Amino acid sequence: MEEFSIISVPLVDLIHGSFNEMTKEMQAEVLEMRGGPEWINFVFNPFLNTHLNYPLNDLENVLTLYDSKDDTIDCFISCFEGVPVGCSIVCSSEAYSLILALYIESDFRGLGVGESTLDYIRSISGDKKVYAFTFPGNKDSKNMFERFGMKTQLMVVS
Numbered sequence: 001m002e003e004f005s006i007i008s009v010p011l012v013d014l015i016h017g018s019f020n021e022m023t024k025e026m027q028a029e030v031l032e033m034r035g036g037p038e039w040i041n042f043v044f045n046p047f048l049n050t051h052l053n054y055p056l057n058d059l060e061n062v063l064t065l066y067d068s069k070d071d072t073i074d075c076f077i078s079c080f081e082g083v084p085v086g087c088s089i090v091c092s093s094e095a096y097s098l099i100l101a102l103y104i105e106s107d108f109r110g111l112g113v114g115e116s117t118l119d120y121i122r123s124i125s126g127d128k129k130v131y132a133f134t135f136p137g138n139k140d141s142k143n144m145f146e147r148f149g150m151k152t153q154l155m156v157v158s
Helices: 011-015 020-031 036-052 113-125 139-147
Strands: 004-009 072-080 083-092 096-104 129-132
Touching: 004 113, 011 072, 020 036, 020 083, 020 096, 036 096, 072 113, 083 113, 096 113, 113 129, 113 139
Parallel strands: 096 129
Antiparallel strands: 004 072, 072 083, 083 096
8 A cells, every 4th residue: 555644844944945836736737727827826825825924926916815814824745655745824713714726746637645635634634624625627636525525615707
């Protein structure tokens, strides 16, 4: 059986540090998917602006969803047989956990790494409701969330 593990890392390491290449790969892949550019512009970049003072574009103050002082941010690196192959960012409050990003490198998809990461996030969330962002062009992600009993609850149309 393959070995799966999770490493907790500071958000700044995921964006600026040793794991930022993985974050860049995630963003590049997402930009090619239907709904991906909107996720980058209206969710991911404003999140970084709020939590890192890291301006990535001109969309300052588009969302204030992540500015609560009571929320915690957890960043994880998913490892397969000791090799970092994915990353995730989770924003949690007393009532819920929101999976802002869950990315697994393409060569390691279909091996259970994404499912193991989601299972880990759900386990540390305890009794809290777990929400996640996904978009129409990411059917694999949507299908994985649905296998865990999660259902689409909101669609943004433009």
